[in-house]
Amino acid sequence: MTTTDNNTRSGADPTAGRGDGPLGRLGRWVAAHGRIVTVAWLLVIVVLGAFAPMVEKNLSGAGWQANGSESVRVRELAVEHFGGDASSAIQVVVHSDTPLTDETGRHVIREIVHRLHADSRIGEVIPPQPGATLSADGRTAIVIGGAGASTDDMVRAATDLTPDLQALSTDRITVAPTGASVLWSDFNAANLEAMLTSEMISWPVTLLILVIAFGAVVAAGLPLLLTLAGLVSAAGVLVLVNFVVPVSIWAMNFAMMFALALGIDYALFLVVRFRAAMSSGSGSTADAIARTMDTAGKAVLLSGVTVLVSLSAVMLVPSPSFRSMAAGVMISVVFVLAATLTLLPVVLVGLGRRVDKLALPWARLDRHRSPAFERWAERLWRHPLRWGGAALALLTLLAVPMLSLTTAMPSIKVLPEDASARQGYDLVQEAFGPGAPGMLAVIAPDSDARAVSMVLSADPGVHAVMPAMPSTDHSGLTLVQAMPAVDPSSSELAAIVDRLRDELPESALVGGAAVENLDLADQLDSSLPLVIGVILVLGFLVLLVALQAPVIALLGTLVSLLSTAAAFGVATLVFQDGIGAALFGFESQGFLDAWAPVFFFAMIFAIAMDYTVFLLASAKEQWEATGSVRDAMIESLARSGRVIFAAGAVMVAVFFTFSLSGPLPPKEMGVVLGSAVLLDAFVVRLVLLPVILRLTGRAAWWSPRGLRRVLPTITFAHD
Incomplete structure (x- = not known):
C-alpha cells in the first residue's frame, strides 16, 4: 500500500498542512514521496557502502602532531636530508642471549637489512653501529629503516613489515620492530580489536534496552536501522575524503560510537512522539508525521546543530588527527541527522500503527506521558531546594578532583605487553638506558x-x-x-x-618522537581555553536562538559545563589516581592522556547540550501552549523524561562497553563519556535543570523585545 493510499484511507483533508512549519512540511513531503526518498537513500547506502569496507585499511594511523612545531620541522628535515633517520623511522631491535657477532646473528641482521631495502617506503637502511646502536655486550642491536614516505605510509609500512620481521626470531634471538610508526601500528590494531569487541557487546545490550523502553520489538529496531544507514554512509564518505586529505582511523572509531548513541537518541524522540500522535486518533498518518516533525523533529534538528557546533570548535586545534577526528564525527552526525529527518519518517508512515508490532505484554503503548516521571516532577516542584541542592552537591564533589588533573601524551603502557613496539622498547631500555627509546x-x-x-x-x-x-x-x-x-x-x-x-x-x-609528543601536548594545552570558550559561546547562541530566552539559555549552558567538570573529576580519580584500575583492567600512567580534555570536552558538552535541547524544547512547547511555569516544568518531564532516561541508559551502555577491552585510550573514552552521560542525563536533566525551571519561574522564558526582533521566530507548539 502506498503512502498516498494510507492518507486517503485515513481521511486526510486536502487542506491539511497549511499550519505546518518547515519541518512539518518536510514530513508531509517525504510521506507523499516515500518511494523517491527510499530509493535515494538506497542509492546513497549502496554507493557509499561500497567504500565502507575499506575504512580500516585506508584511513590514516598517524597525524598525532602539532603542525608548525619545531619537532615536526626536525622530522621533515631528517626525512629530506638524512636518509629518513627521523622519528617515523622503523627501528628493528635484535636481541640474543649471546653476542650477535656469530653467524646466526649476522644472518638475521643481513636478512632484516634486505627486507627493509626491499620496501620502497623505507629510505636509508642503517645497520647496527658500535657505540650507538650496538650494545656494549654485543647482544642487542638496532637496524634503522629510514622514513622514505609520509608518516601515514610509514605506519602502513610498519603494519606490513612487522610480522615478517618478527618471523625471523629464533629460539635464542628475538626480533622486535619498534619506534613511533610501529607503536601506532600496534596501537591501531589493538584499538580496532577493542572497538569490534565493544560493538559486539553494545549492540545486543542496546537492543534489549530499546525493547524495554519502547515496549515493542519493531519500534526498538528502528533506531538501530537508522544508525546503521548513517554509519555505512559516513564510513564511505571518510574513505573518499581520505583520497584527498589523510583521515585518522580514530575518526571512524569515534564516529561509530557517537553515531550509535546519537542515532538512538534522535530516533527515540521521534518514534515516541509519532506513537503519541497516532494514539490521539486525530488526522491521518501524514498529519501524525507532520506533527511529530514540527515538535520532536525541530528539537532533533536543533540538537544536531548544537552537536555539530560543539565539535566544530575542535577544528581550531592545529593537529591533523584532531581535525580529522572531529570531521569524522561531524560527518556521521550529519548522515544520522539526515536519516532521522527523511528516512525515518518514511519508515514510520509506512508502518503506521504497525510500529507497535511484537509488543511486550505489559507495555502501555498508548501512553505518551509517563505517570512515573509526572510524579517525580511534582516531587521536584514541591521540594526544589532539597533535590536541587543534593544534585549540585554531588556534581561539585565529583568535580573537585579535576583541580589536580595532570595530562601527558600516552606512554608505552597503552600497548599490550605482547605488542612488538613495547617488546622492542623494553629491550632498548634494558640494553642502552632508560632514555634510549626517546632519542x-x-x-x-x-x-x-x-x-x-x-x-x-x-x-x-x-x-x-x-x-x-x-x-x-x-x-x-x-x-x-x-x-x-x-x-x-x-x-x-x-x-x-x-x-x-x-x-x-x-x-x-x-x-624526536618524544619531543613531538611534548610539542603536541603544549599545543593542546594552549588550545584548550580557546576551544572551551568557543564551545560555550556557540552553545549558548544555539540555545538562545532555539529557546528565544537568554536566562534559561545561559543556565542550560552553565549546568552542561558543571556535568562536564564532574566527568573529568571522575576521570582524574580513575586514570590519574588509579582508582578502579584493576576493575577496568589497565595500568595507570599517573595522568590523563593530553588529547582527552580537548576532544572529550567537545564530545561531552555536545551530548549534554543534546539532552538540554530535548528537555527545554519540551518545556518551551508547554510554555507556549499554556503560559504556566508549573505546566512547563512538570509536563516537560512527564513527556520527555522517559525518553531522556532510555536514551541515557543506551548511551551509558554503549560508552561503558568501550571500557571493557583493548588499550587504555578506548577505556578513557568509555569511562569519561559514560560517566558524563550518567551524570548529565540522570542528575542534571532529570533533577537540576527542572529545579532551575521551577526556581527561575517566568524569568526563565523572559525575552527582551529587541532580542525577539533580531532572532528568527522558532516555536515548538504545533497548531
Whole structure:
C-alpha cells in the first residue's frame, strides 16, 4: 500500500498542512514521496557502502602532531636530508642471549637489512653501529629503516613489515620492530580489536534496552536501522575524503560510537512522539508525521546543530588527527541527522500503527506521558531546594578532583605487553638506558655542529651524545642525536627539552618522537581555553536562538559545563589516581592522556547540550501552549523524561562497553563519556535543570523585545 493510499484511507483533508512549519512540511513531503526518498537513500547506502569496507585499511594511523612545531620541522628535515633517520623511522631491535657477532646473528641482521631495502617506503637502511646502536655486550642491536614516505605510509609500512620481521626470531634471538610508526601500528590494531569487541557487546545490550523502553520489538529496531544507514554512509564518505586529505582511523572509531548513541537518541524522540500522535486518533498518518516533525523533529534538528557546533570548535586545534577526528564525527552526525529527518519518517508512515508490532505484554503503548516521571516532577516542584541542592552537591564533589588533573601524551603502557613496539622498547631500555627509546634529534647548520655537541654533552639531563652526522645530500646541515637520562614519558623530559632549546644555538632545532609528543601536548594545552570558550559561546547562541530566552539559555549552558567538570573529576580519580584500575583492567600512567580534555570536552558538552535541547524544547512547547511555569516544568518531564532516561541508559551502555577491552585510550573514552552521560542525563536533566525551571519561574522564558526582533521566530507548539 502506498503512502498516498494510507492518507486517503485515513481521511486526510486536502487542506491539511497549511499550519505546518518547515519541518512539518518536510514530513508531509517525504510521506507523499516515500518511494523517491527510499530509493535515494538506497542509492546513497549502496554507493557509499561500497567504500565502507575499506575504512580500516585506508584511513590514516598517524597525524598525532602539532603542525608548525619545531619537532615536526626536525622530522621533515631528517626525512629530506638524512636518509629518513627521523622519528617515523622503523627501528628493528635484535636481541640474543649471546653476542650477535656469530653467524646466526649476522644472518638475521643481513636478512632484516634486505627486507627493509626491499620496501620502497623505507629510505636509508642503517645497520647496527658500535657505540650507538650496538650494545656494549654485543647482544642487542638496532637496524634503522629510514622514513622514505609520509608518516601515514610509514605506519602502513610498519603494519606490513612487522610480522615478517618478527618471523625471523629464533629460539635464542628475538626480533622486535619498534619506534613511533610501529607503536601506532600496534596501537591501531589493538584499538580496532577493542572497538569490534565493544560493538559486539553494545549492540545486543542496546537492543534489549530499546525493547524495554519502547515496549515493542519493531519500534526498538528502528533506531538501530537508522544508525546503521548513517554509519555505512559516513564510513564511505571518510574513505573518499581520505583520497584527498589523510583521515585518522580514530575518526571512524569515534564516529561509530557517537553515531550509535546519537542515532538512538534522535530516533527515540521521534518514534515516541509519532506513537503519541497516532494514539490521539486525530488526522491521518501524514498529519501524525507532520506533527511529530514540527515538535520532536525541530528539537532533533536543533540538537544536531548544537552537536555539530560543539565539535566544530575542535577544528581550531592545529593537529591533523584532531581535525580529522572531529570531521569524522561531524560527518556521521550529519548522515544520522539526515536519516532521522527523511528516512525515518518514511519508515514510520509506512508502518503506521504497525510500529507497535511484537509488543511486550505489559507495555502501555498508548501512553505518551509517563505517570512515573509526572510524579517525580511534582516531587521536584514541591521540594526544589532539597533535590536541587543534593544534585549540585554531588556534581561539585565529583568535580573537585579535576583541580589536580595532570595530562601527558600516552606512554608505552597503552600497548599490550605482547605488542612488538613495547617488546622492542623494553629491550632498548634494558640494553642502552632508560632514555634510549626517546632519542633527541638536533639539526643545525654545519657551522654550529660543534657548539651543539658541546651543549648536549654538558647538560645533566643528557646521558650520551652520538657522533654528528652530516647530511646525505650535502645540504650544509648536521644531525646530532642525544640520549636523555630519563624515560621518554617522564615529566622531567619537558624541562630538559626546554633547557636545551634555550641554551643551544638559535639555528638549532630540537626534535624526536618524544619531543613531538611534548610539542603536541603544549599545543593542546594552549588550545584548550580557546576551544572551551568557543564551545560555550556557540552553545549558548544555539540555545538562545532555539529557546528565544537568554536566562534559561545561559543556565542550560552553565549546568552542561558543571556535568562536564564532574566527568573529568571522575576521570582524574580513575586514570590519574588509579582508582578502579584493576576493575577496568589497565595500568595507570599517573595522568590523563593530553588529547582527552580537548576532544572529550567537545564530545561531552555536545551530548549534554543534546539532552538540554530535548528537555527545554519540551518545556518551551508547554510554555507556549499554556503560559504556566508549573505546566512547563512538570509536563516537560512527564513527556520527555522517559525518553531522556532510555536514551541515557543506551548511551551509558554503549560508552561503558568501550571500557571493557583493548588499550587504555578506548577505556578513557568509555569511562569519561559514560560517566558524563550518567551524570548529565540522570542528575542534571532529570533533577537540576527542572529545579532551575521551577526556581527561575517566568524569568526563565523572559525575552527582551529587541532580542525577539533580531532572532528568527522558532516555536515548538504545533497548531
